[in-house]
Amino acid sequence: MAYLERDGDVFVxxxxxxxxxxxxxxxxxxxxxxxxxxxxxxxAYEGPxxxxxxxxxxxxxxxxxxxxxxxxxxxxxxxxxxxHELFVRILTFQMPTIAAVQGHAFGAxxxxxxxxxxxxxxxxxxxxxxxxxxxxxPFTVGMSTLMRxxxxxxxxxxxxxxxxxxxxxxxxxxxxxxxxxxxxGVLAAAVEKAAALTSTRGKNLGGxxxxxxxxxxxxxxxxxxESNFRLG
Numbered sequence: 001m002a003y004l005e006r007d008g009d010v011f012v013x014x015x016x017x018x019x020x021x022x023x024x025x026x027x028x029x030x031x032x033x034x035x036x037x038x039x040x041x042x043x044a045y046e047g048p049x050x051x052x053x054x055x056x057x058x059x060x061x062x063x064x065x066x067x068x069x070x071x072x073x074x075x076x077x078x079x080x081x082x083x084h085e086l087f088v089r090i091l092t093f094q095m096p097t098i099a100a101v102q103g104h105a106f107g108a109x110x111x112x113x114x115x116x117x118x119x120x121x122x123x124x125x126x127x128x129x130x131x132x133x134x135x136x137x138p139f140t141v142g143m144s145t146l147m148r149x150x151x152x153x154x155x156x157x158x159x160x161x162x163x164x165x166x167x168x169x170x171x172x173x174x175x176x177x178x179x180x181x182x183x184x185g186v187l188a189a190a191v192e193k194a195a196a197l198t199s200t201r202g203k204n205l206g207g208x209x210x211x212x213x214x215x216x217x218x219x220x221x222x223x224x225x226e227s228n229f230r231l232g
Contacts, residue, residue, distance in 0.1 A: 001034045004041060009198040010191050011042045012100075015055045024062035025055055027108060031065075032082050039089060049201045050096040050194035053116060054187050060101045060126065061109025077224040083108055084142045084220040090115040091213050091220075094206035096197035100190035101168075101177070106131055111143060114150040117209075119177040120190045121168035128176055129165040145219035151175060 005012045013035075015025040025031075042051055055061065064083070069076055090097055090112070099105075099116040103126040110128050113119050121128065130147075132139060139147075139160065147156040155174040158164055168180035181189045210217065 002031065002038050004038050007191050008195060009048045010050050010052055010194045011045070012052045012054050012187070012191065013038055013042070015053065015061055016057075016059075023055075023057055024059045025109065026062050026065040027083055027086075028065045028068055029079065029082065032086055035086060036089070039093070043094070047201075048198035050098070050198045051093060052098045052100050052187070052190045052194050053090075053112075054100040054190070055102060057103060058126075059103045059109075060099075060105040061112060062104065063107030063109040063111070080140055080224040084140070084224075087111065087115045087142070087146065088217055088220050091217065092206055092209050094203060095201035096194055096205075098190045098194050100187045101128065102126060102184070102186045104129070108143075111146055114146055114176075118179075118190075118193065119171075120179045120181055120186050120193075121171050121177045122184075122186050123168040123180040123182050127165035127167055128171050129163065130159045131163045133161055134163040140224055141222050142216075142220035142224075145216050149213070149216040 001017060003014050003017070005014070015031075015035075016023040042049065069079065072079070097116040097118070099113040099119045101113055101119060101121045103122070105113050105126070105128045107130060110130055113128065144160075147160055151159070152175045155176065158174070159166070159176075166174065166176055168177065171177040172180050179189065179193075
């Protein structure tokens with residue numbers, strides 16, 4: 001489950017349990033609930049602050065929990081809406097947010113990285129990828145809008161229609177991430193950047209983000225149903 005650590009005024013939200021050899025950090029419904037609880041804890045802190053979202057091991061996040069989905073297809077629309085809810089919360093979080101992507105970020109995990117203000121990726125390991133085209137899975141209206149709003153349009157076309165895997169260096173070159181970092185330094189670099197931005201925390205920052213992302217927020221808050229999402 002997700003857990004929190006602190007480095008001064010920077011909160012580090014880990015997407016999965018520390019020390020597990022293989023932890024894909026997929027969005028099981030219980031994980032989504034846990035993430036909101038941890039975000040509640042961060043928001044309850046008073047004073048300058050910033051948020052870094054991190055993970056350990058091979059994966060940052062592999063996105064949707066497909067095992068859960070195919071066992072609960074009747075609940076898919078509500079599940080996707082809950083994923084969108086997490087996206088909106090990070091997009092509008094009232095403090096600076098940085099995704100410290102040390103490993104693979106695939107599918108909705110790659111999308112979660114895009115909801116942060118900034119992204120850092122490891123240069124020598126891990127890919128950012130949208131594999132949906134190869135899995136015969138559609139994008140929701142909100143997901144498509146997220147890519148269109150948060151990426152250069154040709155990068156979005158390349159990522160969404162080919163399933164290309166972007167390493168850290170390529171991701172920076174095409175506008176997916178702002179910085180690539182050698183070796184294991186991703187988290188330290190993200191915390192350093194976040195620490196320099198903690199004074200901006202507050203309602204004004206949240207309002208600025210809501211204004212910046214207004215069309216995207218509206219799309220993500222569109223309820224998912226058979227008219228705008230269907231598997232197969």
